[in-house]
Every structure is written in C-alpha cells, then in structure tokens.
Amino acid sequence: MFIFIFKLFDYMASEDIIVVENLHKYYHLDKIEVKAVQGVDLKIKKGQIAMILGASGSGKSTLLHVLGTLDKATKGKIIIKNTNLTDLDDYSLAIFRRYYFGFVFQTFNLIPTLTVLENVLVPTIPDNSTDKKRHRAREILKEVGLEHRIHHKPNELSGGERQRVAIARSLINDPEIVFADEPTGNLDSKNAINIAELIVKLRNKENKTFVVVTHDPNMTKYADIIFYIKDGLIERIENRNKTKK
DSSP: HHHHHHHHHOOOOOOOEEEEEEEEEEETTTTEEEEEEEEEEEEEETTTTTEEEEETTTTHHHHHEEEEEEESSSEEEEEETTTEGGOOOOHHHHHHHHHHEEEEEEOOOOOOOHHHHHHHHHGGGGGOOOOOHHHHHHHHHHHTGGGGGTOOOGGOOOHHHHOOOOOHHTTOOSSSSSEEEEETEEEEEHHHHHHHHHHHHHHHHHOOOEEEEEEEGGHHHHHHHHEEEEEEEEEEEEEEEOOOO
C-alpha cells in the first residue's frame, strides 16, 4: 500500500525536503543513559548540500543514522517529503528508504568478491537487476570516472576509487536524498577534495540533496548549509545560500 502512496505522492508543498522537530535519540549502556541527540531542530531544502560538523562523540553520526531511518528516534519528528517517518512501521520505512534514500559510508562497505559494476547493482537486488538498471550503473560509473574499472574487484582499487564506487552505488535507485557518513574520513587530502567536488558535481547535475557528516572543517566550503553539533545539540547553523555552479 505504501509503495503506491509514496510513488504517487506529489511533493509540492514546500522547498524543505527534510524537516526535523525536537529530535532526541537516547541509548542505554548497562544502567547509563547516553543522550546522543538532544532536541534537534533543522530544515534542509531540496538540492542542498547540508553538512553536519562536529568532533568525535558529538552525536553527528547518530543524527545522520536517525535521519536516514537506520536507527529509530527516541522522540521527535522527522518529516521528509511531507511524510512523518516517525509514524511509519518498519516495513513502510524500508520501502521509503528504497525509493528515496541513498547511503555512503566511511568504510565503503563494498563486497570484495563482486566487481565494481556488481557492487553498484547490489541495492537493485530486491527489484532484480534489470537491463535498465545495468545501463544506469554504467552511466553513473562513467559520471564518477570509473567506466574503465567496471570489471575490477575492490582490492584492485585505490581508497578514492572505492569511495567513488560507494557513491555510484548510493545513486543506482535514483534517490532524492543521499546520506553520507564521513565519506572522506579514510582518504588523503587530495582524494578528499576529489570526493567533495564529485558530490557538488552530482548535486548540480541530478539535483540530489546530500546530507554529509564530517569532522573536517575544510570540507564545509562545499556546503550550502552547515549544522554545527556538540553534545547532541545544534550549536549554530550557517546558511550560505550559495548558487549552484
């Protein structure tokens, strides 16, 4: 049922594709309650590159995982495309993620026995890897500069190339929002810049919304809006209102 609701839903009421209200996430370690996210409010517009900047342990990755519904909020609202995700059951969330979200992780999470092309196609397995999807995978790999590597295995690639594969994989189902958790964290400075510039390029070409967690202040020059987080709280918001180039 939700498949049809989500696919037919006409998103036109607001430019804000993500709205978060009074979001909390608590963990329990033995008898200790850890307040990883405490009362976060934020808005992100469609097509923005939003960065969540904070030190280790600030709650930035937890916030990203909750926004991407990889983890459940303790309380609060996450409204994406005018749908309150905190009202949905697990099955409906899984369907929503499949259609609207892509994910990029710091550790790449590539399957070592699969080729580059096969790794990019992994998210399409539930719907079968059709010829159309295989064509899209090749086109995305061309876009990220890896068309000559499609038959290589991950251990034959550099760190920067592996992250490009991970980004291509996040785009295979044509999501509207890509969540990236420290996508440059395991890369040297040159490759980190290349990945950041690739994100800008893909946002500009496909009008994707990117939500990027980082601890590196040098990466924020690529952002449209920056959320500075400390101890689970948004300390300040820097809205740069940059024009796409």
